[in-house]
Amino acid sequence: MLDIKKAQTEGPRIKVRQQKKSFPLLMMAPFFLLTTLFVIIPVILTIVMSFTNMSLTLEWNFIGSGNYLRIFGHPDIMRIIMRTLIFVAVNTILSVFGSIFVVIITTYYLDVVYHMERLGLFFRIVWLLPNLTPSVVYAFIWRFVFGPEQYGMLNKLFQVLGIPTISWFSNYAMGIIMFVCCLTSASGSIILFSSAVHQIPDSIFQAAKVDGAANMYICRRIVLPYLKWPIMQKTIWSVLGFFSTFEIIRLLTDGGPMGATTTYSYYIYQNAYAYRTFGLGAALSVFMVSMAIIFGLVILRVFRIDKQIREPRMDL
Numbered sequence: 001m002l003d004i005k006k007a008q009t010e011g012p013r014i015k016v017r018q019q020k021k022s023f024p025l026l027m028m029a030p031f032f033l034l035t036t037l038f039v040i041i042p043v044i045l046t047i048v049m050s051f052t053n054m055s056l057t058l059e060w061n062f063i064g065s066g067n068y069l070r071i072f073g074h075p076d077i078m079r080i081i082m083r084t085l086i087f088v089a090v091n092t093i094l095s096v097f098g099s100i101f102v103v104i105i106t107t108y109y110l111d112v113v114y115h116m117e118r119l120g121l122f123f124r125i126v127w128l129l130p131n132l133t134p135s136v137v138y139a140f141i142w143r144f145v146f147g148p149e150q151y152g153m154l155n156k157l158f159q160v161l162g163i164p165t166i167s168w169f170s171n172y173a174m175g176i177i178m179f180v181c182c183l184t185s186a187s188g189s190i191i192l193f194s195s196a197v198h199q200i201p202d203s204i205f206q207a208a209k210v211d212g213a214a215n216m217y218i219c220r221r222i223v224l225p226y227l228k229w230p231i232m233q234k235t236i237w238s239v240l241g242f243f244s245t246f247e248i249i250r251l252l253t254d255g256g257p258m259g260a261t262t263t264y265s266y267y268i269y270q271n272a273y274a275y276r277t278f279g280l281g282a283a284l285s286v287f288m289v290s291m292a293i294i295f296g297l298v299i300l301r302v303f304r305i306d307k308q309i310r311e312p313r314m315d316l
Helices: 002-049 066-073 077-113 117-132 135-145 153-161 173-188 190-198 202-210 215-226 228-243 247-252 264-274 278-302
Strands: none
Touching: 002 278, 066 077, 066 278, 077 117, 077 173, 077 190, 077 215, 077 228, 077 264, 117 173, 117 190, 135 153, 135 173, 135 247, 173 190, 173 228, 173 247, 190 215, 190 228, 202 215, 215 228, 228 278, 247 264, 264 278
C-alpha cells in the first residue's frame, strides 16, 4: 500500500523535474534553429564552396586547395593585404581615440564638470549624425565636398580664394576613405562611451576633487579606467568592421583609382560578384575571417579579458 502511494507521489514529481529541465531547451529552440539556418549552415557551405571552382554556372567541381593557392599566387595580393592591414590599424586607432576625445569633452566636461547637460546632449546628437545618415546620402555629401572643379565644394572655395584646385579622388582617395570611415565609426560609439561615463558614481568625482585632483588627472585615473571595457569592445568592433568595409568604398571610389582603394573585402566583392568566381570568393572570405579572428584574439589578450571578467555577486 505504501509503495503504491509513494509511486503516485513520485510520478508527478519526476514529471515536474523533467519539465523544468526541458523548458530552457524549449525556450532556446528558436535561437538554435535560426543560428543553424542562418549562421552554421552558411559557414559550412562557404567553406565547402572554397574548395570548388564554382562560377556563374553554379557547378560544384572540387579542386582541392586550388583557390587558396590561387590567392597567394596573385601578384597584387600582398599589396592588397598590406593596404588592408594599414587601413584597419589606422582607422581603429583614430576612431577609438576620437571617440574617447569626444566623450571626454561632451560628457565629462560639459555634463559632469560644468553641469551643461543640454549642451552636451546637443553635441552628442550632432556627433551621431554621420552614423545615422544613410550611406548613399553620406557618400553623396562627401563626393560633393571633394568633387572636381565643376561642383566640388572645396575646389569652388579654392577658386574664390585664388588657390589651385586639387583632384582629391585622384591624389588622396585612400585618405578620403579613411577619413570618412573613421568619422562614421567614431560617431557610432558615442552612446556606449557616454553611458559608461554616466555610470561612474558622483561620489568618486567629489572625493577626487576634495583631494585636490585636477580634471585631467581625474580623466586619466578615474574616467579612462572605467572606460576600459567599452574601449575593448569598441576596438574589437572597429577591427572587425574595418576588415569588412565595402559599402563606402563602392560608393565613393569603386576601388579606384587604379586599385588604390581596393581593400581585401572589396577584392572579395570583385571576384565573387564582378568576375563571378564564387569559389575563389569563398576562399578569400574564409581567409579574411581567419585573419579577423586572429586579430580579435590578440586584442582580447592585450586587454586581458580574463582579468576583467568577474563572477557576478550581490552586495547586501
